Amino acid sequence: MSNRFIKEQERVILESIADELIPAYEEMPSAIDANVITFWGEEVLKLRHDLREPFFRALRQLKGDESLGPQDRLENLQRNDGEAFNALGVVLAGGYFMNPDIRSKIGYPGQASRIDYEAEEIPDYSREGLLDPVLKRGPIYRQV
């Protein structure tokens, strides 16, 4: 547990605002339920050392505004420290979209390999004459 980026106290802060940013909605789970705070956010911070300082700065500022509601705390953060707000957003959203369950729900297989095509076959746009209007016009380059 000690080699996690996000410590227990920081997790509490994140949980207090996470639903404002990525709530549950229809079939989509919240960031909390999608394990962004406990796992996927950690993965992002592992890969992006440049986000760590502004991300934790965001958490400190959010803690400092504890007396306010989550919406106000986030608006203050966005207004006062855009870089920190951005980092928070990238960690949460980036982690959310790395979760394979989320990807499955939004229909994103990742940048998957697709080699099931035969380039030598006449493409459907040629067979269906989609290029015919272009060819019919003739040359459009400027003669020199």
Next chain:
Amino acid sequence: METADVLIIGAGASGSVAAYHLAKEGFSVVCLEQGTWVKQEEYPGNKPAWEILSQKRWHPNPNIRELAIDYPVNTNESDVNALMYNAVGGGTALYAAQWWRFHPSDFRVRSLDGVADDWPISYQDLEPFYRQLDIEMGVSGLAGNPAYPEGNSPPLPPLPIGQIGRKAAEGMNKLGWHWWPGYNAIPSRQYRNLNKCARRGTCLTGCPEGSKASMDLVYWPEAIKHGAKLITGARVREIIVNEQGLAKGAVYVDRRGREHFQSASVVIMAANGVGTPRLLLLSQSSHFPDGLANSSGLLGKRLMMHPYAAVVGTFEEHLESWVGPAGELINSMEFYETDEKRGFVRGAKWNCMPTGGPLGFRSAYGGRPIKESWGENFHLNVKKNFARSFEWGIIAEDLPDELNQVLLDNELIDSDGIAAPKIIYKTSDNTRKLMDFHIDRIREAMEASGATGMSETRLMRDSGWHLLGTARMGDNPKISVVNQWCQSHDVPNLYIIDGSVFVTSAGVNPTATIAAIALRTVDHLIKERRNQEVPATV
């Protein structure tokens, strides 16, 4: 260290072509490259974290990437950031591999449109080399494009245009506008040592499939087999001349900070349109107090960068918008050639591109009000936009202007203490009018395709991939840096073969033309080897 016949500075697009062809003809070749080899498995495109890694480690802007081998570029006075990548293969490691010939009119801008200058060479001069490179690179595309004279016939069939290419094409047909399947240096089937394109759409962060024709795959293994010596981690800091004013080699720093001198009979600069003038400006001497090969005063000047604008259209239908290549799916030359009735001269090529994963839509996290981007709208935006979009982008031809330039920065240095470049680049009135016109036309095209929403970027700051014009070619030594053979007017054994030599930028991706010019130059060097002036002793 032994004296090489030819020393090449930079193992990118042009340097790679030169190294291979010269080594094959028996020249002893040494190439100094400040970057290293990139292993295919390093590329992030087949990893779940692709989008996260694209934003930093694999970003094209060295100022964002900040790798140890990057050098900083001061862009405080530039509308566009310079993009580049230091590695074996150079920028081709991360390029989109859109492979485009210039058009005949692109070489005659002065004669045809009364602005800028004519090139000292023509389309016909380069055509044999374009053809040769199509085969060497394994270009995929369709012959018969009415936007070109006959003869532009890529050796491999075009890559699939996908659902988004088809959607874009349908819109163009409704308007009666030109479109054509993409030209990509990405093979549509297994080709020599390149694998068939897997359409991952991650070309701009490197190809994890070993498909995209980057120069480390296409040329370097063969160049090394023919005896070329590639020294990586070698950051050149100066080109040295002898008492007769001939180039005799280069001083470079290795990754342990030690200095070396590599001597050569001929020196070829291939360090891109920022790196080459930077290095030549650093190479001052009593013979060349204003920088090596700069008697014209034009070294570093006339920087052109192809400012890029884009419109993303969203649609009701699911279009699998992440499927590649990226690369281009289709393109349009409808508004390429000059029509003065539009209120500006020159034009732009359009490329239809995929729009990547779900995180990419959220590039404006910080800017928009929280309620607009987050909460329920976080999910609604994904439902509405993700996988239901494509981009039309434009490669705008910008005109040469001596005020747009590469200088040596007064303060910024790289990790070896060498003065970094500063670029000054402002878009002109002609460029702004051109871009506004094209964006308006793209919006019409998107509507014709059935777009239900659009977002536009009128000038993408991180779009300076094409670094051109800073050591221009010409017949007159007073107003050019190199002749039509890319040979310096001032230093007969110094050549520049990268995009620095461009006279005008055209409105298409330049890598095919950079490579063709490099190939033509080395072809000439090989044929004229007995007449090449070299230092008596080095």
